[in-house]
């Protein structure tokens with residue numbers, strides 16, 4: 001039977017390609033599981049997103065979400081899983097980015113693994129931004145309106161991007177149509193395509209080795225075959241992660257706020273989701289005309305993350321490499337501090 005199937009589906013070269021990768025065993029090997037955890041969240045998002053699409057109607061956004069929560073069996077639970085998994089995915093991706101940063105996994109020849117990862121993080125944040133408006137409740141409406149108004153102030157492309165996103169000068173029900181198409185068609189296809197490129201690059205280059213491991217004599221280096229050893233060891237971690245999402249969705253369900261009223265005044269103290277708190281708080285530090293300076297600083301931070309692999313190239317780490325790690329650590333501390341400040345203020 002297996003010979004019959006193998007001759008019809010000649011996957012031997014594919015299995016050889018998967019089996020080629022070996023995972024270095026050292027005290028930071030646990031960080032190699034974070035990319036797989038991101039994939040688990042992505043799978044949960046796609047599965048629950050498809051279920052939500054069955055009842056969600058972009059023409060009646062709030063009423064259809066209310067129906068999902070109140071009438072549809074397990075609707076509220078599925079919606080809560082989608083919400084919690086999105087949040088944990090964003091968190092997991094930040095940790096994946098920081099761990100690959102400190103393991104210097106971006107250095108030649110893995111520049112494009114890093115760059116595709118960075119694009120994926122941006123797309124996942126855009127996923128969250130577009131999904132946030134879909135329930136069309138008070139908070140999501142005003143937070144999106146504020147977010148796009150800020151974007152509009154960006155030089156050159158600001159007005160154009162804002163109008164394209166809103167479908168006019170203000171956030172209306174037409175914006176829902178645009179965000180819906182973005183959220184359920186454009187972004188999933190783009191993210192899936194880019195994930196394939198990211199994973200193929202990981203497979204082609206193999207796992208990176210930290211300097212301390214690479215410096216060991218060959219007889220002291222230990223590796224684990226990725227397929228099937230490491231992959232099987234990841235399964236309990238994936239189950240644990242899924243369990244955490246289910247437990248959070250059951251214990252802290254996503255509520256339904258009142259329907260958006262575009263003619264009403266914005267409720268006091270609205271804030272974006274936690275992963276946008278840092279840019280939100282940074283912009284507050286640069287009021288009025290200084291706002292452009294704040295935007296420039298943030299664009300510079302993103303650009304620096306993109307050029308890191310082209311600056312820190314020497315193996316083993318030299319002075320410049322240590323300086324990059326130090327600046328990165330300061331950047332992460334700044335990001336965490338601004339997020340906490342934005343959340344508490």
Ligand code: HEM
Nearest residue numbers: 032034035036038039097100105114117118120121207208
């Ligand atoms: C949807 C988003 C993402 C998915 C599904 C994903 C998935 C993965 C997987 C499965 C691996 C191999 C195992 C591992 O090292 O964890 C990996 C490696 C890697 N990822 Fe990602 N990733 C994503 C986003 C990112 C981001 C945001 C960055 C950084 C900006 C990044 C940078 C890297 C790098 C440099 C490696 C190579 C690690 C090494 O060789 O040691 N990835 N990714």
